[in-house]
Amino acid sequence: MKEKGLLIVLSGPSGVGKGTVRKALFEQENTQFEYSISITTRPPREGEVDGVDYFFKTREEFERLIKEGKLLEYAEYVGNYYGTPVDYVKETMDAGKDVVLEIEVQGAKQVREKFPDGLFIFLAPPSLEELKNRIVSRGTETEELIINRLEEAKKEIEMMDLYDYVVVNDQVELACERIKAIVKAEHCRRERVAKMYKKMLEGEK
Template sequence: MGIHSKKKGLLVVLSGPSGAGKGTVCGALRTYAPELVYSVSATTRKPREGEVNGVNYFFKTRQEFEEMIGEEQLLEWAQYVNNYYGTPREFVKEQLEQGKDVLLEIEVQGAKQVRERFPEGVFIFLLPPSLKELASRIRGRGTETEEIVRHRMSAAEQELGEVEYYDYVVVNDRIEDACDRVRSIITAEHCRRERFINDQPNWLEGM
């Protein structure tokens, strides 16, 4: 008979301080790990030219979004510049039940909300090689004043203290290496005894 290969997908949460390179690593993973599904956020902001509902975002009215909050349909949510942003629980659930791994790129505070509502997720903390390199990356954007850089660095140092709440740490020194480490973590998590037993409760009968 053999052991069935069917498995439930993983929710992989990639987080870390601003400037650690979360967006860059996730962008590269689209090439290195095309099998990953990227979580689509819901928002109340208006669509920009070329954006597609259900692809770039799930575009919601303010009333619809607040109903989602009240009905606990979001893994996390926040308000930024008078608009709501959040991660719909149902979209993630559907992908996981199909056996697909879902990647969620999110800030540290949002990751804490996700852990509270979905503790079985895999939480990866992305680190810069050093604080000096982190400051260099923030300045390299060319959009921040020195005062804002100092503010971001102060916030980043506080966020670094949250590393103890994550399952894994990946240092983003080279993009290719960081992507390889993330993929290795996903492979290892699928091989965890607990997940195997949960996904294959009758595994012995299949041998």
């Protein structure tokens, strides 16, 4: 019997390096995850590609998707919308593949309500000082926006209890290895394996 894929939610405060860790994870040869590309209304950063890093939409297009119920979750963060297309996620999991969502903390809370069986991993900074350094080093934020992001990050760190695991992003490669170890362990969790065998046994009756 084919095991259903896991929904892996990778989340954490702005500036913690979610995108960097996710890219490094998918660049590894033995990675077998599928990445669910998020939709956003924020403008692309330098080097970002539409349909690879995000699907970039206008505010009007995004709000139409909300009305049509086409989003698994969405949130407005620092003036821009972010969301996850629902159909892709369900189809990929049903095919037995693990799906990775790299999303904001607000969005993760919505997914937890709809997919309580998901695997929720909080990517944390080594310290608040290091988080500030990472946001400043982007060179894309104004002083006011940096302050706003740091205040928001403090609130998001306080929401850590919503998650199953916390991975400290001190070094990208180490963070990737920790995430892969967590996923491997989750596939062996008794509750998940027992469900599969229960269906198998019921089919023999």
